[in-house]
Amino acid sequence: EVQLQASGGGLVQAGGSLRLSCAASGFTFDHYSITWFRQAPGKAREGVSCYSSTDGTTYYADSVKGRFTTSIDNAKRTVFLQMNNLKSEDTAAYYCAAERIPPTLVQSSWREPRVYTHYWGQGTLVTVSS
Numbered sequence: 001e002v003q004l005q006a007s008g009g010g011l012v013q014a015g016g017s018l019r020l021s022c023a024a025s026g027f028t029f030d031h032y033s034i035t036w037f038r039q040a041p042g043k044a045r046e047g048v049s050c051y052s053s054t055d056g057t058t059y060y061a062d063s064v065k066g067r068f069t070t071s072i073d074n075a076k077r078t079v080f081l082q083m084n085n086l087k088s089e090d091t092a093a094y095y096c097a098a099e100r101i102p103p104t105l106v107q108s109s110w111r112e113p114r115v116y117t118h119y120w121g122q123g124t125l126v127t128v129s130s
Contacts, residue, residue, distance in 0.1 A: 002026030002119065006096045009124035012086055020081040022096030022121055029053045029072065033101045034079045035110055036070070038092035039123070047111030048094070051079060054103045059110055088130040093123035
């Protein structure tokens with residue numbers, strides 16, 4: 001079965017850290033962009049970071065730059081999102097998604113949930129208490 005499995009969410013105090021995992025089964029990350037999204041209650045889903053396996057580039061939303069880091073373990077087919085210095089505004093359900101986005105379009109389109117039509121993981125909840 002082809003799927004993505006997100007995990008690692010939890011409750012953490014402001015300033016703390018969490019590491020989310022997104023494990024793929026049934027396919028490899030070759031030629032895929034793997035993106036973390038988050039959705040807070042009452043808000044639209046927003047792109048947090050995107051790893052493009054085509055050229056190894058990682059993109060980040062301005063709101064998380066310098067605090068979040070994406071890494072990948074190709075052997076384990078897992079993408080990680082290390083989240084440091086968490087803030088209350090980071091509270092959300094976090095999702096991972098994978099899509100074959102043409103390399104010339106990744107930078108301009110990775111934030112758009114509608115681009116990801118094939119693989120979505122279930123959400124993992126991150127709650128940051130202030």
